[in-house]
Amino acid sequence: MALQPAAPEHAGEATAAHVPAPGGVQPPTALEDRTQPPAHAVTFNSVLRQPGCILLSTAAVLGRLPLGMVPVAILLDAHSLAVGGVLAALYSITPGVGQPALGRLADRRGIRLPVVAGAAAAATALAVLSLVGSSSGVPAAALIVVAGMACPPIEGSIRTLWPRVMPDAAHVRAACALDSTLQEVVYVLGPVLAISLSVAASPRAVLATAAALTLIGSCAFAAAPACRRWAPTRRTSDWLGPLRPSAMRFLLFAMVFLGGTVGALDVAAVAAAARYDNGWLAGALPAGFALAGLAGGVLFVRYRPRLPRHQELPVAAAAFAVAWLPLVGDVGALTVVLAVLLPGLLFVPLLTLVSLALTDLAPPGTGTEAVGWLSTAIRVGLAAGTALAGHGAGSFGIPLASAAVCAFVLSALSRPARRVWLEDGTK
Incomplete structure (x- = not known):
């Protein structure tokens, strides 16, 4: 779901074998043009040794960790499993509404604006939710919708940056695999952290921690040199x-x-x-x-x-x-x-x-x-x-x-x- 030997400077940028037809319509052979495999296999270690990659990957994990934490915290904080299940599902589905819009803003205005603005809105909603609780009815649902829709577009942004950060197509391929693997870490580690913190403190403490992680991870991601240098096409x-x-x-x-x-x-x-x-x-x-x-x-x-x-x-x-x-x-x-x-x-x-x-x-x-x-x-x-x-x-x-x-x-x-x-x- 490898690239040409000369990777484009931006994700999605046209190459000689990838030139959109007039009017922006993609030629029907787009998937068939990529017939050459990478010259060599690349490990995660060689990807992480590239300048700025550790910062980007670490910040991306921190910024996305709430996606694995918040649904569990909502379930544990709600007064009933039925209500908690609906609210947790609401948080899980609403990023699907906000991500394309924030991604389009990133493509047109730069990565930093939607990442920081989305993080600020999502963190604020989660912080307020930690005060009013998941059992507050309509206010809780509204806050959860805001927190979900405003999730910063870190996933799309980091994949846009890989061709800029990595030296060749083989490294881009491995970097995409690294990011897909780190997403699994988010959904394995997030629930474990949420349950552990709920036992040690409370579910609302999990929501407050998720708010802090959203803000810290997203701001660190936006402050990375690769994000500061990136400009829209x-x-x-x-x-x-x-x-x-x-x-x-x-x-x-x-x-x-x-x-x-x-x-x-x-x-x-x-x-x-x-x-x-x-x-x-x-x-x-x-x-x-x-x-x-x-x-x-x-x-x-x-x-x-x-x-x-x-x-x-x-x-x-x-x-x-x-x-x-x-x-x-x-x-x-x-x-x-x-x-x-x-x-x-x-x-x-x-x-x-x-x-x-x-x-x-x-x-x-x-x-x-x-x-x-x-x-x-x-x-x-x-x-x-x-x-x-x-x-x-x-x-x-x-x-x-x-x-x-x-x-x-x-x-x-x-x-x-x-x-x-x-x-x-x-x-």
């Missing part, structure tokens, strides 16, 4: 922005189903815990999936691609879909735990390849907004997958089906026989 005004190429829209459509696999997994884990009468499965399966994702990111950077990009992406998606098969059927509790590690292992590599394809397809000067739309698509899928899995009694067939549709769309997107799908509908 001039481009023709287009209200569709990164959504102009049909290939981009199909890619984002596929990501709804990728998000659906993760959303369905959480429900399937609860159902498995009830089916096997082992409560620990409810937490062990999502945790195992996320931890396997960390390992997958580490292994991915050591893999030297031998397939052209337009084959690498659908092959990874197909492998991810097949990896869910062992979970379908009547298997033991321990087998379920071990089986969920395989799709988890493939999740971060697939997400990384998607991110690279997104950068290829985004018209010049729209890279940050494009990542915002990626976040939106995945979050919509998470919500839909959770809802469908609930109606499907928590069957593992739901994530399997969702992953299969994702693989089919990505396969059709990249095949020359489906080239008409990549056109803008004008022919």
